[in-house]
Amino acid sequence: MQKAENIPVFRLNTGANMPAVGLGVYQMPDGPLTRRAVDYALRCGYRHIDTAMIYRNETSVGQAVNASFVAREDLFITTKLWNSDQGYEQTIRAFQASLQRLNLSYIDLYLIHWPVHGKRKDSWKALETLYQEGKCRAIGVSNYMTTHLDELLGYCRVMPAVNQIELHPFLYRTRAGIVELCRRSGILPVAYSPLTKATRLRDERLVKMAAVYGKSPARILLRWALQQGFAPIPKSSSPARIAENIDVFDFTISPEDMEVLNAMDENLTTGWDPSEVL
Numbered sequence: 655m656q657k658a659e660n661i662p663v664f665r666l667n668t669g670a671n672m673p674a675v676g677l678g679v680y681q682m683p684d685g686p687l688t689r690r691a692v693d694y695a696l697r698c699g700y701r702h703i704d705t706a707m708i709y710r711n712e713t714s715v716g717q718a719v720n721a722s723f724v725a726r727e728d729l730f731i732t733t734k735l736w737n738s739d740q741g742y743e744q745t746i747r748a749f750q751a752s753l754q755r756l757n758l759s760y761i762d763l764y765l766i767h768w769p770v771h772g773k774r775k776d777s778w779k780a781l782e783t784l785y786q787e788g789k790c791r792a793i794g795v796s797n798y799m800t801t802h803l804d805e806l807l808g809y810c811r812v813m814p815a816v817n818q819i820e821l822h823p824f825l826y827r828t829r830a831g832i833v834e835l836c837r838r839s840g841i842l843p844v845a846y847s848p849l850t851k852a853t854r855l856r857d858e859r860l861v862k863m864a865a866v867y868g869k870s871p872a873r874i875l876l877r878w879a880l881q882q883g884f885a886p887i888p889k890s891s892s893p894a895r896i897a898e899n900i901d902v903f904d905f906t907i908s909p910e911d912m913e914v915l916n917a918m919d920e921n922l923t924t925g926w927d928p929s930e931v932l
């Protein structure tokens with residue numbers, strides 16, 4: 655068990671702190687499984703939960719955090735606007751619905767889930783309104799590649815605080831351009847599917863390196879993300895793995911081994927690839 659106060663934070667461009675590791679809840683069904691996973695994560699020291707309207711489990715996430723021993727101001731809750739809700743008015747409505755399902759009075763971070771062509775500008779304007787009204791403490795984007803982010807930077811009045819994109823050693827060098835643009839612009843890259851959805855945890859090179867450090871392959875991937883300056887949001891519904899994934903602050907990967915990991919890029923996207931979105 656980690657003590658929440660020992661978990662490092664990333665400082666967002668809003669001045670708010672985001673706990674460096676979050677629990678992702680994609681593909682966890684609404685109901686006891688999600689409630690138990692969130693509750694257990696909070697006991698393990700997690701304070702940052704990443705959900706989305708399209709995960710259809712905001713209600714359970716809200717129930718777990720509201721029933722927990724953790725004060726609201728110590729939690730960092732992210733949710734996201736789904737594609738079919740994009741557009742100014744629709745976004746405002748979708749946000750209110752998320753807030754209601756979560757049963758919270760504000761969201762820490764609200765993201766545009768996907769850069770929908772023709773809609774994303776109006777959606778961003780709505781996020782700016784919600785931010786200015788204090789209904790969300792930070793706003794950001796997800797799956798924005800350089801063309802989408804360059805475009806946004808041309809019209810935004812509020813800078814996005816984060817860009818949540820798929821990042822792991824198997825998808826790193828091919829993402830160098832967007833990572834660099836985020837860093838230059840003061841936008842925190844949040845690493846989704848940081849464990850490659852468990853598809854590369856048996857990679858021989860990774861397993862060998864993990865043995866040298868005496869850590870699991872999953873911990874090596876999470877540590878890699880942190881040392882790159884990315885906030886990883888691993889998903890697990892197993893208590894043992896939830897605990898394992900936040901126990902990553904007692905070792906450091908050497909610069910040489912970071913380079914070995916960086917060189918593993920194979921342009922692996924485990925979900926939808928936003929690179930082709932106009």
Ligand SMILES: NC(=O)c1ccc[n+]([C@@H]2O[C@H](COP(=O)([O-])OP(=O)(O)OC[C@H]3O[C@@H](n4cnc5c(N)ncnc54)[C@H](OP(=O)(O)O)[C@@H]3O)[C@@H](O)[C@H]2O)c1
Nearest residue numbers: 678679680846847848849850851852872888889890891895
């Ligand atoms: N913005 C977006 O478009 C987007 C897209 C994808 C994901 N995300 C976010 O990112 C989060 C994480 O990504 P993800 O769910 O795609 O994949 P992930 O975190 O890379 O991997 C999850 C998989 O790894 C397994 N796992 C977890 N910890 C493990 C460990 N220590 N050892 C071995 N296996 C382990 C999990 O199984 P068990 O549950 O059985 O442990 C699950 O099968 C999501 O939940 C979501 O919040 C966002």
